Amino acid sequence: MPLETVPTVRLTTAQALVRFLAAQHAERDGIEQRLIPGVWGIFGHGNVAGLGQALLQAARTGEADLPYHLARNEQAMVHAAAAYAKMRDRLQTFACTASTGPGSTNMITGAALATANRLPVLLLPSDMFASRVPDPVLQQLEDTRAGDVSVNDAFRPVSKYFDRVSRPEQLIPAALAAMRVLTDPVETGAVTLCLPQDVQAEAFDWPVDFFRRRVWRVGRPAPEPAAVRRVAALLRSAERPLIVAGGGVVYSGAMAELRAFAEATGIPVADTHAGKGAIPWDHPSAVGGLGATGTSAANALAAEADVVLGVGTRYSDFTTASHTVFAAPDVTFANLNVARLDAAKHAAEMLLADAKSGLAALAEALEGWSVGDDYRAEALRLADEWRATADRCLRLGHGPLPAQTEILGALGEVLDDADVVINAAGSMPGDLQMLWRARDPKAYHVEYAYSCMGYEIAAGVGAKLAAPEREVVVLVGDGSYLMLSSEIATMVAEGLKAIIVIVQNHGFASIGALSESLGSQRFGTAYRYRDDESGLLDGDVLPVDLAANAASLGADVISANGVAEFREALRKAKANPRVTVVHVETDPRGPNPPGSAWWEVPVSEVSELDSTRTARAEYDAHKRHQRHYL
Template sequence: MTVRLTTAQALVRFLIAQYSERDGTERRLIPGVWGIFGHGNVAGLGQALLQAARTGTPEHGELPYYLARNEQGMVHAAAAFAKMRDRLQTFACTASTGPGSTNMVTGAALATANRLPVLLLPSDMFATRYPDPVLQQLEDTRGGDVTVNDTLRPVSKFFDRITRPEQLIPAALAAMRVLTDPVETGAVTLCLPQDVQAEAYDWPEDFFRHRVWRVGRPVPEPPALARAARILRGARSPLIVAGGGVVYSGATGQLRAFAEATGIPVADTHAGKGALPWDHPCAVGGLGSTGTTAANTLAAGADVVLGIGTRYSDFTTASHTVFAEPGVTFVNLNVARLDAAKHSAEMLLADARLGIEALHGALEGWQVGDAYRARARTLAADWRRAADECRAPGPGPLPAQTEILGALNEIVDDRDVVINAAGSMPGDLQMLWRARDPKAYHVEYAYSCMGYEVAAGVGTRMADPSREVFVLVGDGSYLMMSQEIVTMVAEGLKVIIVLVQNHGFASIGALSESLGSQRFGTAYRYRSAETGLLDGGVLPVDLAANAASLGADVIRADGVTGFRDAITRARANERTTVVHVEVDLFAPGPPGSGWWDVPVSEVSELDSTREAREKYTAAKAAQRHYL
């Protein structure tokens, strides 16, 4: 039996019928579509979505459509939704031909870097090529089959171009396979030429059947488990690094039981923060370039590192300097061989939950020594006192960013979600934020994409309306992408946006200064007639007024006391609310104990650069391959 539909109509009906399943629970894999219509998709996918909404039946259902204000933003919203749903659900995103579709490239890169599933449906040029070149078409002299959508190839885990209707059948099935693969997932791109979208075909009805994509839990291989357990049993000063895989696997309870049974201290990455409550006796905080002194001190002396669900980014390893023990050995529990093999590790390929449970059984009766356990707890307590000092109100006329974060952390509930991605906040948050819930800390730091935050607030709130969502954004990221405030308002999504105004790029400014570049080009200032540089007076930019113009309620907070009051009022409000607060651009951050490899000019006429190069050379001497 066949049914005659356009390619776009067939794709919509197919997506409606796709489900994921893990641990016996089924859920719609693609519960909706984000989009901005233009030529290329308005009469294809646009018509198909309208038809499904107007004529949907219990048998075929509908695919809800959500209007974004920026194509990059809608991909960020989909990625944030997938992150909150443990990668078991995501959205499709459709954009018009040309610039609309290429606007999704950054969002696709973020999704793939973070291993988050997102389905991209960019419109493409005519497959027939009759009207070539159409509006917004790139004419490439190297070949007629090249379009701007090829920019999505390197940032997609799967890419295909549907030039005939029947090609959709294998392509759509392959796309679902990748979206539901915890190892290979990321951005999945199906390019849809605008004429093919509207072309009819007789589709086999079985293509549209209820289809369940099962997300399994790979079990550890017994010999690999035995080798890992043997290494851990021989450890004197082991350390666990908990990454995002612990959270996505739902293994936080297993991690807690394992840490309590063995006494091994647990450090975390950005994606793993909250996997173990911050005040648990085994918790030592964030690790690496912006890690706590407790975690980094233990890492420096660790003889065995058990990485669970982590990809070991350069921030996690402090650019290969944080693990300083000459004979340090790694045991990596990961579902992805790519990550399990890093640092010449003993690989334990398995689901995090089942792998932790297996290790727990294999190490029954074994614990770290009392002296090491006591040292880890002392270091954690020392750091918490240092963090308290950073979070406390200071003497300056403007509060430091750390004071604002400390005040917010004291006000939020354990299940409230804090979102951030770029600038100085991720570092401050990794060191200072205290999370008890594995979904309460939502910091995108694989791609660290400025502009992610506001759009992510949309996806996060949609994923779990029961949680209060706090978007933390500096003026730099806000000016990159604030448009999705309009989407929040249109969809009735209550999100609290904390807009920290410091009139510049605090993070890059501080980094520039430390590298001898004197904060060049990092402040929002008038161009000075005297110097010719952007170091004049502060620009008269009113971001609070801008947020109000986008439809949000706005509260201007004055100082830490005013900020506390503003957050209380925002929590009581039922609408999207922006809390605007001025902070000191030059206020110091938390005391660092890690290094980040950012090369400094080897030769220079500037004294500041030469001095920074000497420090860089000295720090780089500690860098090593883990072999």
């Protein structure tokens, strides 16, 4: 029809965006669901009269179903959106709106986390005036090199798609492009649409079709038959193959296919943080976490593996132990991945496909083939040996303060298989990868691509919204807690039940141990008064009361002294319908699980300190085993 007869509706840019987002859906395997079920936001100048007004109008009139959630910190709301997307297999996420200036730039860390983890989040930072009439506006960056640069340009390197909507009609292609990236398993991550504050409030005659119900199909790319044959031939030639299961197995929903493939072929399965639970911890093929914080079983098998099949893994430096864990001189890789970037790593034979369809095709191509009985028996023996070691770590009897591993042991005794454990930073991710016994991949929620301190409590909000039927348990050290505990108030306001376990050791236990191993003597890693004589922060312990702090934010609080009290506190917390914080102190020097691999952190090449010179000698020794996989 002629353009002048195309049906239109007059709305502001913000009102149009709200109506558009409410009409977007994602579909995979015939199941449709809302792509953007709601918006997180903190209002200030820049969005209060734009998106704020639009969301209020939608709620009052019913013209668009897009619920609003109030966060307490802009970084935290992006973490909540990312955690929600992770729990929902990247098929749903939230939009996040913030005010001009610091409100918006506070979201950058969350954007980096989402993109590093390849999790979709939609960011709507408010921007300076497109008209540039009130110039410079409050909180505007004045760049002497260019007139169109704002602080929001800092989102560019951490976003998978970035656009600035400087005229209302630009929203149409920008919004459609945003949905395309959010629903692309290869390209997904943070998507940023900068919205100048005057444009948000500007009216335009929008084509009605812009607001029609749209379904974005998330397909399952099938593998090329020739590539399947090549990878199958490589595996048939192997005597000591190993599977590395990554997050792609989980997001694809390929857990059953992975188990069936491992059972048929006898290939042992090691996992990454993102892949933990893809195969149950006690499955005969499971050998546990791989790499710098991996199990002795997985790392021993990796050291002698001749063919490594990576499934949905991006091979982080922790997974490869900084390129030292795969030690066989002639080790060869085959990578099944939907992303060419990851499929090509380590000069691998590439199998570009969705994990579910790719594993099914490989299973068919390898029908009748299996590893030798001796190799199966060796993998079982190594896994059993590690489980005995883990049992000892989880029940140490350390005192007077318990070791962190004992807290994890008590937690594992009380929680059910479907209860979600969330963590991101400090020493706990390493302990969890080695010791946590996951049967359900959604029950293990450790963010370790960006390992962002402060993620945990905010992620608890997102995880609980995504899976209200599950118990959500946030594991957070005092370091992360002090960085970002504000979303406890959000949990209370939203009526979200979660258990928050604060493990207090008066400092940064992980970095303290790392500092000591690198010859830096735990410098700057403890929460202490400054000592008048030394001039350093090594005086008495600070009188910080995290339990009282949590209570002030509206949570119920239980303080536990020792493992037995902690175990009982957890049971009470599970029975409590409200947000409950369980506070327990641990020994920062408590024994860690025995390591069996390396992680590269450079040590000073010259030093006046004996401790640093010793650490450098150890570093040089490890470097000799490092290699490119070619």
